[in-house]
Amino acid sequence: MATLLSIIALGFFLGMRHATDADHVIAVTTIVSRQRSVKHAALIGILWGIGHTLTILLVGSAIILFGLVIPPRIGLTMELSVGLMLILLGVLNLTGMLQWITQSFTRPMAGTPHGHSHAHAHGDYVHTHAHSHSPELHGHRETATPVGWLDRTLGRLGLYQTLRPLLVGIVHGLAGSAAVALLVLTTIRVPAWAIAYLLVFGVGTIAGMMLITAAIAVPLTVSQTRFQRLNHGLTVASGVISVVFGLFIVYQMGFVNGLFTNTPNWRPH
Numbered sequence: 001m002a003t004l005l006s007i008i009a010l011g012f013f014l015g016m017r018h019a020t021d022a023d024h025v026i027a028v029t030t031i032v033s034r035q036r037s038v039k040h041a042a043l044i045g046i047l048w049g050i051g052h053t054l055t056i057l058l059v060g061s062a063i064i065l066f067g068l069v070i071p072p073r074i075g076l077t078m079e080l081s082v083g084l085m086l087i088l089l090g091v092l093n094l095t096g097m098l099q100w101i102t103q104s105f106t107r108p109m110a111g112t113p114h115g116h117s118h119a120h121a122h123g124d125y126v127h128t129h130a131h132s133h134s135p136e137l138h139g140h141r142e143t144a145t146p147v148g149w150l151d152r153t154l155g156r157l158g159l160y161q162t163l164r165p166l167l168v169g170i171v172h173g174l175a176g177s178a179a180v181a182l183l184v185l186t187t188i189r190v191p192a193w194a195i196a197y198l199l200v201f202g203v204g205t206i207a208g209m210m211l212i213t214a215a216i217a218v219p220l221t222v223s224q225t226r227f228q229r230l231n232h233g234l235t236v237a238s239g240v241i242s243v244v245f246g247l248f249i250v251y252q253m254g255f256v257n258g259l260f261t262n263t264p265n266w267r268p269h
Helices: 002-018 022-032 038-066 072-095 097-105 148-157 159-187 191-226 228-256
Strands: 115-122 125-133 136-138
Touching (some): 002 191
Antiparallel strands (some): 125 136
């Protein structure tokens, strides 16, 4: 029992530490730089962590259970994808495309015309409230339904806002899954415990990223209402840092580690 508790504690805190890696923080900073709600920023961190955990768990389990070996060129390509993703996020942020896409895909809330009332279902829960179809809106307090919190939060966040951190987390998970799984294999010989460690590691990563994104959103939220120039500067800085760090990763993977040559050299880290 003591050993199991030690594994759980170690996996959780190492997962939280993993969330602070530079490429992770830069990516989520670029995502939340235009987010004006600490609560929604924290949700973005949770979604990033879920995507990261899914990849770590799937790829890591394949390595642990089936002895999957990732060739150097594929490993370098997975890490290169993180650099390309950072460049894309930075460019979209600097050009204002992130804000435009977010506004385009975020569902407006109540207050639009053309509403009416009729029976409405949330799964098995049926009730009557004001409703609109241009666009599709719900006029009731979302907390009044069994799925209220999820409907309200993800509805305001929008489909694009929901999928973006999830996909970014998945890409980051691809780049780090081999290293995490190989580290587990050197210390935990029982496959079931090793996979349990990966899961706890993922939970720690989710918790760590939730705290990081919430902390990042605090100065952005304050500067939005009081110091607009500072807020704009922070947004631009996050985009520039994302592009520069992405270019650095592309250079490291492509030329230093040899992805673009005939002799790729990759060591999971």
